[in-house]
Amino acid sequence: MSASIIQIDNLRKSYGTVDVLKGISLSVPKGQVVALLGPSGSGKSTLLRCINHLETLNGGQIRVNGALIGYEERGARLYELPDRAIARQRRAIGMVFQSFNLFRHMSVLRNVMTGPIDVLGLPKPLARERALALLDMVGLPDKAEAYPNQLSGGQQQRVAIARTLAMEPSVLLLDEPTSALDPELSKEVISTIRKLADKGYTMMIATHEMSIAAGFCDRVVFMAEGHVVEDRPAPEFFASPREARTRQFLDHYAKTAH
Template identity: 65%
Template structure:
């Protein structure tokens, strides 16, 4: 049955507490397929937490998250939500590719094996086919020649590009990028930005928490600006947020970025 839902991600009054602190407060947004959303805000705004909730690396205390038409992490029975089993959750997680600040590659595996491992072990893709797909993805992120290198032989920018290829190998319907360039110096960040830009042009749905204003301004379609766990501005097109933020908090945030 084809999924007719036009939204890739739906956030409905998502709330999360850590102890006494409310880290996400009634966060709601619908993200249509193919949209690139930059999640911006000061440190501690809840950006990374929101992304981690979308693929259920963190649980939520209220509201709902739907990815690709399916409720994430829970099953509804009447009015109650019951958490899914670990197996069902990892099944769901295949739909969301996640790229972290730290590249999280398997140190003991070469680049090619890093990219192949998910399809082979999780999706059951035959090795020859997985290898062919992995080589094509490495080509796409500009690293075909590094297929047999190990992570420690690569720069940070190269490792992050391998991490993106590894996430794409699972053919996710959504990519979540959590500060994908923050651990990199500006020159290496540029290589990663070029790959992310290519994904945006290919129409992959992306939610990206970033401190990199140029990344958000130049090719996100939309900005969600968060402060203290709430969405303060939801702006399309993204550029408009940078040219004329509608909130005082948005203006303060941008003026600090320029200094």
């Protein structure tokens, strides 16, 4: 693995009096696929939203590609960047949500083309070529002219992944990408994410799907109550969890899977 793309130092996030993230520190090297596991309310989704500066921070720092995200340093203090500067930073940080957020009035092809044309200034023919290649990669080459309401949930999520990749981010954040799907449709999306892992994309995936975490993630970060409880290579995490809280979590999933 090479130098870290994502560097998180002592990240704290609160909502009112509720502390959601309590001093998270993580480093993610280029090309690594990290699964974020943990019970609901553990802070997984909030962590991803902070990396993309969809949430302001109450403490700590996040750097992506060496750049401080969402803030600039002036002396010993941090000041939030203006919206336009934050939007520029987000170009390098792709985010895939559990609710697909496609433009309903646009065709699949147009959904994937819009960002590169409007944000990156890519010429329309080049944006179209890139979009068609990405639709082929996610297994939807025949759906370019379809509209979102003509697609299954799994197909819509794969279009959302293609749309995110069209911006050529250096990091891909996936927030429960299969939670809105039934098991059969989840398999389509998991297969697509596995393909991205094989291609060397740097990813952090908040998920309840053990088939993602155990199947192709390099590393598992297990969170509970706003803390990182365990951070291990995936095979070691599943074979010999060290912490009692981790074992309790894995035992629960083993029981519900049968």
